[in-house]
Amino acid sequence: xxxxxxxxxxxxxxxxxxxxxxxxxxxxxxxxxxxxxxxxxxxxxxxxxxxxxxxxxxxxxxxxxxxxxxxxxxxxxxxxxxxxxxxxxxxxxxxxxxxxxxxxxxxx
Amino acid sequence: xxxxxxxxxxxxxxxxxxxxxxxxxxxxxxxxxxxxxxxxxxxxxxxxxxxxxxxxxxxxxxxxxxxxxxxxxxxxxxxxxxxxxxxxxxxxxxxxxxxxxxxxxxxxxxxxxxxxxxxxxxxxxxxxxxxxxxxxxxxxxxxxxxxxxxxxxxxxxxxxxxxxxxxxxxxxxxxxxxxxxxxxxxxxxxxxxxxxxxxxxxx
Numbered sequence: 001x002x003x004x005x006x007x008x009x010x011x012x013x014x015x016x017x018x019x020x021x022x023x024x025x026x027x028x029x030x031x032x033x034x035x036x037x038x039x040x041x042x043x044x045x046x047x048x049x050x051x052x053x054x055x056x057x058x059x060x061x062x063x064x065x066x067x068x069x070x071x072x073x074x075x076x077x078x079x080x081x082x083x084x085x086x087x088x089x090x091x092x093x094x095x096x097x098x099x100x101x102x103x104x105x106x107x108x
Numbered sequence: 109x110x111x112x113x114x115x116x117x118x119x120x121x122x123x124x125x126x127x128x129x130x131x132x133x134x135x136x137x138x139x140x141x142x143x144x145x146x147x148x149x150x151x152x153x154x155x156x157x158x159x160x161x162x163x164x165x166x167x168x169x170x171x172x173x174x175x176x177x178x179x180x181x182x183x184x185x186x187x188x189x190x191x192x193x194x195x196x197x198x199x200x201x202x203x204x205x206x207x208x209x210x211x212x213x214x215x216x217x218x219x220x221x222x223x224x225x226x227x228x229x230x231x232x233x234x235x236x237x238x239x240x241x242x243x244x245x246x247x248x249x250x251x252x253x254x255x256x257x258x259x260x261x262x263x264x265x266x267x268x269x270x271x272x273x274x275x276x277x278x279x280x281x282x283x284x285x286x287x288x289x290x291x292x293x294x295x296x297x298x299x300x301x302x303x304x305x306x307x308x309x310x311x
Contacts, residue, residue: 005300006293011224012265018242019266023148027160032143035164036136039171044130046175 120183124174139167142184146191153195153262155209162198166191185276192259192277199255211248217241218303225304249299257292264289265296 005011120141126134143163150163170190177186220241250258263274264285271289275282 004297005221005225005304006265006297008225010227011221011300014224014239014242015246016266018239018246019152019262021239021243022151022156025151025156027147027151027163031147031160031163032139034160035167036139038164038168039135039139040132042132042168042171044132045128045171047130 121179124177124179124183127171127174135167135171138170138183138187142187145184146187149188149191150195152267153192153259154198158198162194166194169194189277189279192263193279196255196259196278199258203255210251211244213244213248213303217245217248221245221300221303245300245303249296252299253292253295256288257295260285260288261292261296265293 120138123134123137127138146163146166147159150159150166154162166187170187173190177183250261253261259278260274263269263277264271269277271282271285274280274289275285278285280288
């Protein structure tokens with residue numbers, strides 16, 4: 001079986017040492033102060049109430065709502081072209097007969 | 109106004125409750141208490157030049173999410189999870205914007221790799237040089253992976269966390285973590301083998 005380089009314990013040890021040595025570098029002295037000023041700028045958190053819970057629930061249910069709307073539209077859509085065509089013909093026939101009749105009336 | 113020293117002796121859940129009551133300054137206690145933990149996590153996953161920004165983002169996200177902290181889990185663990193996910197988001201954004209710096213490897217790195225794998229590296233180089241080469245090689249390989257594979261490789265193969273722990277930290281299913289871990293290891297293997305092959309070709 002081919003020896004696996006990444007399974008080599010010496011190499012893994014070196015990699016691990018290098019990985020954890022990243023922790024030793026300093027972030028600087030002021031990052032916590034800067035973080036706190038960002039938090040203060042944001043102000044107090046909104047109090048948990050009915051609208052806040054409703055809003056989060058509405059967002060959580062948004063995908064379900066979209067699926068339901070699509071399903072509703074799909075069920076309402078007429079997916080019968082032959083019926084559509086017959087409907088069109090029937091309407092057209094009716095209107096042309098009516099217009100002919102009216103024209104006849106007009107001329108007469 | 110309540111001073112920060114007043115909240116120093118109370119536990120995290122109580123501090124969270126005070127922040128939720130509108131006492132923004134109480135959050136400083138959490139920041140001081142867990143700042144080192146977050147800084148350590150962020151420095152391990154993110155390049156140092158961006159680590160401060162990401163560490164700040166972790167606490168801002170924590171503050172914004174305090175309403176969803178139920179107190180059922182330990183605050184420290186909850187915070188660690190936010191920190192790891194923020195680092196993951198950092199990499200997702202970096203890869204999307206193609207801002208991942210690729211370390212240039214030289215012959216020296218390939219030599220180092222071969223020496224370590226063949227067991228000949230002991231005491232032949234200065235420790236700091238060896239660490240630099242390991243760091244460069246690791247950074248180079250990680251930059252060639254997807255953000256998902258990178259996070260899983262770091263957490264499982266470098267930090268030694270279990271699949272379950274990683275799944276909890278990243279909010280993924282254990283099966284997904286297992287698959288990613290396998291893929292990441294395979295990819296790493298391929299990259300390192302490629303480097304060894306290049307070395308032999310040059311020799």
